[in-house]
Amino acid sequence: MTAVAAGPVRRRKYRSVTRRNGAGWVFIAPAVVLLVVFLVVPVLMALWVSFSDWRGRGSPLAAGVSFVGFKNYSTLLLGGGLTTADLGTSLRNNFYYVLFVVPVQTVLSLVLAFLVNRRMLRGKGFFRTAYYFPSVTSSVAITVLWLFLFTSTGAINGVLGWVGWHGPNWFSEPSGLIHLLLGKLGVQQPPGPLANHGFVGISWWEWLAGPSVAMTAFILMAVFTTSGTFMLLFLAALQSIPADVDEAAMMDGATAFQRFRRITVPMLRPTIFTVVTLGLIGCWQVFDQIYTGTQGGPGKTTLTPAFLSYQSAFNEQKWGSGAAVAFILFVIIVVFTVLQRLVLRERDTVPRRKRFVRGEGGTR
């Protein structure tokens, strides 16, 4: 009896598992095919191109294309020629871009979220909409607007004129902010050691130029367009913080700033982490704005690795070099993300350990 009964039941179970098995693959097949064909295969092909001497004619997988090892990479990083200088310049430009944009956008979006999260605030919806709206527009449209706002007779210089400051023609001004500042302090000529030694094809003096005036306009644009998105992330996190913690602190007489500094910010640490990571990854990939606005100029001071990669491949037919730049950029993004993880994690563990020690001492 039992054996007869168990047979069909087990078989039915088995059949339903195979059907689900089949359906699972059918359901996921379109996604897998798309991701493999347009993400995995391309990356592998580009990796091959970065190790080859392909010049853009025919297929990179054809017989005539040969393997050149690390030649493209070594020309870029150690060659010392114009290619190396371009890479160094683009890395410097993008480094300052990251250095200014990431902290400013993180702090600004946090402050905005904190301000519009007040319970008694009127016009909450209006303020949130106003701050978020730049984030939905395309980078091309914003760049066109920015080119107009930052002309020599543009709106920005108009506003600066109110306080008696004659602004430059922003997008055609190649001098770096730090160089300008040093110039004001009387340092016109670079000190010998800085001028004679360098890194990735450009001198240390060039590395210390700071973001050019043109790049500064792009930095302001990035802050303008991303702070709304990150404000929403912070808002979501703020709303998940239980109100009683804040109220308890308020009863204890903590001021608004103390509560923000000692309660809100520590509880937002995971979100801050997310925002900084997303900011870093996004900032190292600036492309659309440069393509639309300046094409790397003036004086290559808005050249970024992403645009350099595009330019050397599509305009100069140096595909191996272009692909190599893309992978160098990939490594940089990974390194920065990991570094930031380490830095933020360390800060997180130290106070906890101290607290533990103190607690133990108290029980004794």
Add this chain to the structure above:
Amino acid sequence: MSATTTASPTTTTPRRTVTERRRPHRAGTIAVYVVLVVIAVAYIYPFLIQVVTSFKTDAEAQQNALSLFPRTWTTAAYQKLFGSSDFPLWFRNSLIVTVCVTAGRVFVDSLAGYALSRLRFFGRSVAFAALVAVMAVPGVVLLIPKFLVINQLGIYNSFVGLIVPLIADAAGIFIMKNFFESIPASVEEAARIDGAGTFRLWWSIVLPMATPALITITILAFQGSWNELSHFIVASSDARLFTLTKGVAQLASGGLGSGTQYPLKLAAAAIMTIPVAVLFFVFQRRIMGTGAGAVKE
């Protein structure tokens, strides 16, 4: 002044009277409003300038960049855009690409997300791990690679080449998977016991329940593909396949004749912002509402 004088005794006296507590609060509130309004003006004014300047003459755009009231209103920029440029063609192309990509992503993402969260099959965990790995590849690294594959497949300079690669969207699959995991499986199990096949189940039970997540995918896909630029640059060179982003980017670098032509460029930028702005205002509550809900769903 009064705020500071009343604030200092409150910190020393343990019990505060009602008036003492409110006064610094009110001063703080006013300060907050001032800050909020100033920032809001800084965020909105550029867009007002954009719209107003598109109705100015070239000369006035140069002379009076800050003014919101043109001395002479003119629709010359719009006439030129729609009468004697490829702008309508770009708009049409952008629309075609965006609608196809959005529909494709909704379909592919919901299928894959459902499979990853509900269906047991061999290789599921590997597929999921691969998905996460793919999500980590920064998009800009893919510029040259995408061109190589599109060229190899012979879909360079075609709508297929513009649309299909953009449907590949790991993040959307991830959102759908998380959504399906957040809703109970009991309804589906009941339907399954009643004899519904997997596809029937997905189409008539699962998809209707997943509407909130599908709207999220639609918003992200529409906005993403409407604003996309770099993919279109590497996937085509034919002027008949220009999208708005590509066309306006070319316009920005002086594509249409002489002079700075800022009213023309700003008119183009303003029009290309309208569809995403409409989408944003229609789904505003979903995007902004309670931020937590938007992320968790």
